[in-house]
Amino acid sequence: MWRDRLLLAATFTAIFSADLYFILLPKLRRMGQGSRQFCSCGPSNISLPGQGGLATPHLSNWTYVPPLGALTTDSTGSKLGRLFAHPLYNIQTPALGPEEKLLLVEQLMEYYRKKMSRRVDHSAAAVSNISVTEHEVTFDPDASWLKFHLGINRYALYSRDDPAVPQLLEDMQGMAVVSADYTQDEKALKGVCDCTQVVKPSGHHLKLALKMHNFAKAMFKPMRQQRDEETPEDVFYFVDLQRHNAEIAAFHLDRVLDFRRVPPVTGRLVNVTGEILQVTHNEDLRAVFFTSPANNTCFFAKCLYVCKTEYAVCGNPNLLEGSLSAYLPGLSIAPRISIPNPWIRSYTFTGREEWEVNPFYCDTIKKLYPYNSGNRLLNIIDMSIFDFLTGNMDRHHYEIFTKFGDEGFILHLDNARGFGKHSHDEMSILAPLSQCCMIKSSTLVRLQLLARPEFRLSDVMRESLKEDPLRPILTEPHLLALDRRLQKVLRVVQRCIRRQGRDEVVTKDFAKSTGKPQTATEMKQTR
Amino acid sequence: MWRDRLLLAATFTAIFSADLYFILLPKLRRMGQGSRQFCSCGPSNISLPGQGGLATPHLSNWTYVPPLGALTTDSTGSKLGRLFAHPLYNIQTPALGPEEKLLLVEQLMEYYRKKMSRRVDHSAAAVSNISVTEHEVTFDPDASWLKFHLGINRYALYSRDDPAVPQLLEDMQGMAVVSADYTQDEKALKGVCDCTQVVKPSGHHLKLALKMHNFAKAMFKPMRQQRDEETPEDVFYFVDLQRHNAEIAAFHLDRVLDFRRVPPVTGRLVNVTGEILQVTHNEDLRAVFFTSPANNTCFFAKCLYVCKTEYAVCGNPNLLEGSLSAYLPGLSIAPRISIPNPWIRSYTFTGREEWEVNPFYCDTIKKLYPYNSGNRLLNIIDMSIFDFLTGNMDRHHYEIFTKFGDEGFILHLDNARGFGKHSHDEMSILAPLSQCCMIKSSTLVRLQLLARPEFRLSDVMRESLKEDPLRPILTEPHLLALDRRLQKVLRVVQRCIRRQGRDEVVTKDFAKSTGKPQTATEMKQTR
Numbered sequence A, B: 001m002w003r004d005r006l007l008l009a010a011t012f013t014a015i016f017s018a019d020l021y022f023i024l025l026p027k028l029r030r031m032g033q034g035s036r037q038f039c040s041c042g043p044s045n046i047s048l049p050g051q052g053g054l055a056t057p058h059l060s061n062w063t064y065v066p067p068l069g070a071l072t073t074d075s076t077g078s079k080l081g082r083l084f085a086h087p088l089y090n091i092q093t094p095a096l097g098p099e100e101k102l103l104l105v106e107q108l109m110e111y112y113r114k115k116m117s118r119r120v121d122h123s124a125a126a127v128s129n130i131s132v133t134e135h136e137v138t139f140d141p142d143a144s145w146l147k148f149h150l151g152i153n154r155y156a157l158y159s160r161d162d163p164a165v166p167q168l169l170e171d172m173q174g175m176a177v178v179s180a181d182y183t184q185d186e187k188a189l190k191g192v193c194d195c196t197q198v199v200k201p202s203g204h205h206l207k208l209a210l211k212m213h214n215f216a217k218a219m220f221k222p223m224r225q226q227r228d229e230e231t232p233e234d235v236f237y238f239v240d241l242q243r244h245n246a247e248i249a250a251f252h253l254d255r256v257l258d259f260r261r262v263p264p265v266t267g268r269l270v271n272v273t274g275e276i277l278q279v280t281h282n283e284d285l286r287a288v289f290f291t292s293p294a295n296n297t298c299f300f301a302k303c304l305y306v307c308k309t310e311y312a313v314c315g316n317p318n319l320l321e322g323s324l325s326a327y328l329p330g331l332s333i334a335p336r337i338s339i340p341n342p343w344i345r346s347y348t349f350t351g352r353e354e355w356e357v358n359p360f361y362c363d364t365i366k367k368l369y370p371y372n373s374g375n376r377l378l379n380i381i382d383m384s385i386f387d388f389l390t391g392n393m394d395r396h397h398y399e400i401f402t403k404f405g406d407e408g409f410i411l412h413l414d415n416a417r418g419f420g421k422h423s424h425d426e427m428s429i430l431a432p433l434s435q436c437c438m439i440k441s442s443t444l445v446r447l448q449l450l451a452r453p454e455f456r457l458s459d460v461m462r463e464s465l466k467e468d469p470l471r472p473i474l475t476e477p478h479l480l481a482l483d484r485r486l487q488k489v490l491r492v493v494q495r496c497i498r499r500q501g502r503d504e505v506v507t508k509d510f511a512k513s514t515g516k517p518q519t520a521t522e523m524k525q526t527r
Helices: A002-033 A081-083 A105-125 A144-151 A165-175 A184-189 A246-254 A283-288 A306-311 A359-368 A378-389 A402-407 A427-436 A441-451 A456-467 A476-500 A520-526 B003-031 B079-085 B105-125 B142-150 B162-176 B184-189 B243-256 B283-287 B308-312 B361-367 B376-390 B402-407 B427-436 B441-451 B457-465 B476-500 B521-527
Strands: A177-182 A208-212 A217-222 A265-271 A290-291 A297-299 A319-326 A335-340 A395-400 B175-181 B208-212 B217-222 B267-270 B289-293 B295-299 B319-326 B335-339 B397-401
Touching: A081 A456, A105 A144, A144 A165, A165 A265, A165 A319, A177 A283, A208 B457, A217 A246, A217 A441, A246 A265, A246 A319, A246 A378, A246 A456, A283 A290, A306 B267, A359 A427, A378 A427, A378 A441, A378 A476, A395 A402, A427 A476, A441 A456, A441 A476, B105 B142, B142 B162, B162 B267, B175 B283, B217 B243, B217 B283, B243 B267, B243 B319, B243 B457, B283 B289, B361 B427, B376 B427, B376 B441, B376 B476, B397 B402, B427 B476, B441 B457, B441 B476, B457 B476
Parallel strands: none
Antiparallel strands: A177 A208, A208 A217, A217 A319, A265 A319, A290 A297, A335 A395, B175 B208, B208 B217, B217 B319, B267 B319, B289 B295, B335 B397
């Protein structure tokens, strides 16, 4: 009962503030400025007259907390500050029930207690003849990693104002690396590249798992390409290099879009000798290190072994740029499922997937579980917009947390193949949007906001990326491409609206998720 | 008897002309110009006062034919013309005995008659269901390829004035390609890259054998790198890309140095669809062709198969730059042996070969057959100078024609890893020269000539390379590096002379090769 009232109050407050911002304020400004329209969304000029009430994302179960002086807070000239102070970015989650949190404190503490005892045993046993720098095993229940993991809920990976996220970024930038190893993906390959199959050559990636104190763990992707290098036009998306700066930029973009579905990522200069070679127990990893003719320390992918030293990465002489992505909680305590993207591409030279040839593909998808109900298809469309903005064509699978069932949000993992070509907008990435002609109201309103001069996407991204130690993360052409692509997204939406009408296209997502979330098992049982 | 007199006459004529050029003319000019020395060989300022008689290369069995107005012929401002008109470049071979020619006309005609009948049979049998463009099998006994093969003798691959060479270059540039296939090297790999061994990854090369009419055959190496790209400093020489322009430039340099040990090479724009894909009978080769995302026709190395499309080469949309190197006569009629270079490098990350750590390495080599007699060691030193000028570190083996025995010249094959870095002079390539402190008199005199402003190496190379259809072949920094490196070679020689005296260092190679050449078998029997 109390909760329903709170919800009602929040709904009205949100409707009122959105109405104030989108209807009243523009009207007042229009009156002040004569005929010049305030809400200029570029060539497409989409606006939402009278849609004020629809502009609040995920409204059920969310409580609106009036921002501390929203709209006027930031007078420092920070567009990003003004964006994050905007009412649309200040809708707070209510106190979450245990089913809406990914992990419970007691559960996680028990998990680490067990891990701690195993590590101590293992550490003692590992004293062998190889000279690996050993670090004391520590555990701090207040560590930013734990707080990040505990903050994951059914709506997003982190909440907007969670102090654990900036702390986590800071820790990833500065904490000592105590151990390094291949990721599970690389280990699964066992050094073999099956070149007879037309598949993604994963071994090319060179990604590593770095552990820090207090069981902190991040995925390291080293720099492979200069910021100003563009992917050659003849290169297939599935063999494109992974870019550390794309991984960093994608985290910032996802946060700016308020999806919060990308785990925190930061840049860092890693000492490949001191922070990888000297702290790894993995003999295979040690074996791929070598000194280059220029006396730099280099290493190459296990899978490609010695033949491929030309694809090695090298420090200068030891320091190497890379991205560090925070690991999600282990699969044993927070299982995820990986699902093929319905708009998967053909990972061959000539093959075409059905969506590429059938303009009515979405009609089929809409009838299929789990896309026939709930938010899943809208989440896929969100993801396609995100990927279109970065230019990432390599979204073959997506992951969700099993706990939150089919209504759970989609994780935007592995974004390193974005930002390859600033001069090209790959419209096919938008296929889910253009073929289904659906978009969440909450997503659309934020995209429109970011198309306005006062919150221009490239400006807020430029500002956001300045926080990273490896700045500049994106070159100007890549930043400007974001604005151009945003206009293209809005134009696709406009075309859909023109054909099918606003009510068909813009989905009032705040009304979608109802009541207690079901788990995936429950969902399957109910079918 | 008649031959001896001829030899004597030639020796005297050569001594006289060299004396005239190196001693008398400079003296006259010095008198005219006051104290300014005419023979300025740069900082090292090496000259050969009183060495006139030593300046004639391979003098035994060579007849001096006075050049048509040498020294004054070329008034067009062509440095290259003046160089080739210089007496040092106009020492003619005498009429060659059958043992001094690689092939006899009758032998070669018989070989092609057999080949012709086999090809006609094969052609008829090859009519299968694949749509390969078939060409009529033709044979012309006057074809430039045959003439080139017939012109190979114990002194060089071709003689300076052989009209077959420019004709061969023209034919390689323009003749229709009637068939394409992997080279024997690539076929020997059978698609396998043994990545467990630290070896040269040959599969990376993408070289192909192209056949034209009249059994003409050339090795095609496609463009992999832009002219202005430098090999990154962290890349090992054994995994460096092969450069088509290096292959072309090496042929010109070898000709300018008057070694004539590199088979003719030209650049050509090849239509990868019409001149490779549509004319190959090799299913494996057809299978590596694909259309890139930019709609260009591309292909990749067999060995690396699909994983490696990122290392594919692409036409635009079909035309692709490449080098065409004339094939030598087949191994069945002109067998060659491949011998490890005594100054071979370690093809591992950390290994060091003896020559790298033992400053007295050459003393050991000098005692070993076949370096303990004849010209072999001097030929190795010639090759090291040639490789140092191009910057090629990848000379692991060298080849000689079996027929000419241990006195035969060394073939300078596979030069595509030269010209990788213009800003770096790899002094270790000169180890044979700097450790043995020996150089042929004929080589030294030509190097000194090319260090003079009026024959400056970079100028004659720039002029020579202008003949190639893919001009410019080398960027200016690479051309200028040749001059700088030439000075370094001369400085190494000067240092040797200072330490050991001229007589020890500068070998009168004209007196070395005596009488009738022995075959390899005879040489071995005589030991």
